[in-house]
Amino acid sequence: MRYLRLILICGIFLSIGLTQSNAQIFPKIIKRNSNTTPVVPQERKNIELRGFDQESYLRTLSTVTDSMIFENNVNLGKVRSIIAEDQNVMIWAPTNRLVKVSEQIQIDSIWVTAYEYFSAWDSKKIDIYDFDIKSFQDSVKIRLYDPFFGYNWSMPLDQTPITSPFGYRWRRWHYGTDLDLNTGDPVYSTFDGIVRVRSYDRYGYGYYLVIRHKNGLETLYGHLSKYLVEVGQEVKAGELIAKGGNTGRSTGSHLHYELRYRGQPFDPENVYDFKEYRILNQEFLLTSDTFSHVAQARARAYHRVKSGDTLGSIARRYGVSVSTLTKLNGITSRSILRIGQNLRVR
Structure with a gap:
């Protein structure tokens, strides 16, 4: 009987977890004090959460970049490079690393054609913009x-x-300002930009360069003797780009300097005081009056035939083709010209 009781007591101890290996751990229960005031998180002050307002952003940005024209549908995710000539984009704000420009450009190790990257690109022609002066009524x-x-x-x-x-001179328009120099004198880029054209014109500019600038203008440098830059090369204002000369249609060593907006030339003396060797202002206002000479140049003009004149020489003098002269005057390329005859050239 004594042994039976001992066995029963041992069984009870084992069932309630006498050893640590069979012990059960119960969660600790904490009674919540009903008198405690609940903690309410405080609202952060002086913080205003707003969505991105693209129109407001563009208005603010346009006050800084007055030389640009913005449209309502500008895609901020597709901003072109600092040297894109499209006036509807922020040309001074680069978003890609431009490695090289010629007929092709490399952007972030990807090669594309220059025409695909820029809204317009041509390293052969001077005027590629198809800009209609008649429709230009803005400032x-x-x-x-x-x-x-x-x-x-x-x-x-x-x-x-x-x-x-x-x-207007010698019965034709002179679209630049001629500046005196000696052959071999240094010629500098007048603004920051990129070289777009490096070419030769036997009957006109001779060796010449066209540089597209960050401010939306282009400059042309004519009658050069030597190039010092390549197409697609980025240049800074004051950087040596060429040496002056007497090439092309020229009667002496000089630099023919042009300022152009979307392919259309205007008087450089609207921007520079060449006598005082300075720029007139930081800003320049383009209006329809800036290009009033274009309407005059496009008016009808006639040439009085002199001894030795041919259709070819007359065409080169006025910058037109022989076929244009024949169509304007109802003649053929084999027609005999008479001294004193008036030929319409435009």
């Missing part, structure tokens, strides 16, 4: 230079005496 404020954004200006030569101004 465009061009920010010529801005040290805050890192682009500046320069005069094209060390000295800038004018030998022939912009305007």
